[in-house]
Amino acid sequence: MNCAKFTTQLKKLTQMSEQQFLTPDALNWPEVLPKNQWCFSPELISIFGSEQWHELTEQQQMSLSFYEAINFFSLNVHGEKYLINAVSSHLFNYPSLEMSEYLLHFIEEEAKHMMYFSRFCSQYANKIYPLRALEVGTPGEGEIELLLLFARIYIFESIVDEYNRQIASDSSVIGIVSDINRLHHLEESRHLAFGLGFLKYWLQELQDSIDEQQLLKISQHLNGFLHNTWKQFYCPDAYFDAGLSDCAGLSMAVFNSEPAQQHRDKIQHKRLAWLYQQQLLGDVA
C-alpha cells in the first residue's frame, strides 16, 4: 500500500470514528450475574475438552466461564493500557499528521473500552487479574520498532477480536458479556483495518532496509510476543477462583496439550495470515 492510499484510508477511518462514536451508556448492566448462565463461550474456555473440563459439573463449568471472562477482560485492560502508552508516546512523530490524528481517535476508543472491561471486572468480581506476561525486549529501533509496535498491536487485537466475534454471536452467553464483545468488535474492526493498512504501507517503505537477518530477528520477536499473548489465556488465577486444583500445573499442561495448540493454530493462521505470508511470523530457526 502506498502513502497516498494509506492516507485515504486514514481519513476514512477518522471520519468513521467521528461519526460512529459508540458510548457504553446503552449497555444494560444487571446488578448481579445469574450463576446458571455462561459468561464465556464454552468452546473458548481454555480447558474446554480437556480431562479436567469433563470432570466438572455444568454448574462448575459455568462458574469457570465467569472467571475466564474476568481474565479475558483483564487481558484487554492490560493490553489497551500498554497500547495507549506505546501509541501516545509517538504521537505527532508518526510518518504523517493524518496518522497521528487518526490515532487520537484510536486512543480515545481504547480508553473507552477499558472503562467497560474494567467495570465488568470490578463490579462482578471486585478485581482485575494482574498481568503475568514477561516483558520482551525489542530487536529494533526507530523505523523497525514502529513496524514491531504495530505488528504487536495487530497480533493482540486480532486474537482478541476472534474471541469478540465468537462470543458476541453466542446466544448461550449472558447479554452483558455478548454486548461488550459486540461493541468492542465493532470498533476493533476499524483498528484492525488501520493496523493492516499501516503494516502494508510501512513494510513497503522499509523493504530496502530489511535484510534476511533482520527479518529473522523480527520474526523471532513477534513469535515470542504471540506465544506470550496466548499464555495469558491460560490463567491460574481464574482456575483458582473457580475452585480448581493445581492451577499452575493445569495451566501449563493445558497450554502444552495438542487440542489447545490446534485451537491457537487455527485462530492465528486465519487471523494473522498476512503476517505469515510476509514471513513476519512463522517457523524460525
Added chain:
Amino acid sequence: MSDSYLQQLGYSLGSERRSIEQAEQAGVLLSTIQALKESGFEQHFICAESETAYQLACNALVDSQIDTAEIDCIIYANCLPLNANHHQNDAFESSRDVKDLMVFPASKLQVEFGMENAFVIGLTQQACTCMLGSIRIANNFITAEENINNILCISADNFPENAYYEQAYNLISDGGAACLVSRKPQGFLILTVKHITNGAQVLASDDETVGSYFSYLHQLISETLLQINKTVADIDWVVPQNTNAKAWSILASLLGIDEQKAWFESLAEVGHVISSDNIINLARLDHSGKINKGDLVLVFMAGFGSNWQCMVVEKV
C-alpha cells in the same frame, strides 16, 4: 473459463439490540411475540437515529478487512431502493433539484476508501436477493474480462423511520454485508448462481409470497443443481436466509435434503438481515471449523419482486 472465488465475508448490524418484547413495545411488529418466537426469532438490531445504510456498508467493508487498494469494480446492492440514495428524500423536497436523488453511496464509498481504479454498478431491483445477484454479476465479470481481478460486492439496508420491522412474518434487522469475488484461490470457488424473477408477483401480499415460497425455491434449487450436474445428495451444507425455521424443514422435506445440513444458526440472534443474512450464515459456517475442503454449499434467498436466487460454492 476463469475461476472466481468468494472470500473475505464481512457484515455489520444496526448498533441497537432490541428483544422481541422491546420491539413489540416500540410498535414495529405485526405478529405476536409468541408467533415470532415459535419461528425462531429472539431479538433484532436496528440503526440508531443518526445511523445510515451507508454507514452499515462502511462497517461491513471494514469488518471484511478487504484490501480496497486492489478493487477493480464495486457492485453496490440495496434491497430498498431508497437506500441507494445517500440523501434522504427531504433534501429534494426543499431543493427541487433531482441531483439530490442521485447522491450515490457507491461513488462515496469508492472515493472514501481509495478505490479510484474501480468502476461502479448499482443493484436495486432484486430485493433481499440482491447480494447473491451482485455475486453472480461479479462472477461473470471475472469470467468475461481478463483485466478484472477483484470485485467488491456490498449491500446495506436500513429500514426507514416508522417502518414495521417485520416482513412476510420474519423479524428484520438493519444490516449490511461485504465480500470479495476474486481470482485469488481462497475461500469458496463459485460454481454457479441462478436467478428466477416472477414480475407478476411484484405486488404480492405477505401471504401470497409465503404461498409461492416452496414451489419457487424447489424449482430454483433443482434447476441450479442441474446446471452443474449435481444432485441434492452432493450438497454438504445448505445456507438459507433467516426466515421461519419451520420453512426450512418443509423445504428440506420437499427437496429430499437432510435437515441437519442447514446452517442458519444466526436466526435467533440477528433475524432476517434483509439481503445480508445468508452471507452472515456462510461466514459463520466458515468460522465454525465444521466445513471441510471440497464441501459443496448451497446458498439461497427469496425476495420481493418476486426474485429467487441460488448459488453453489465449493470450499477450497
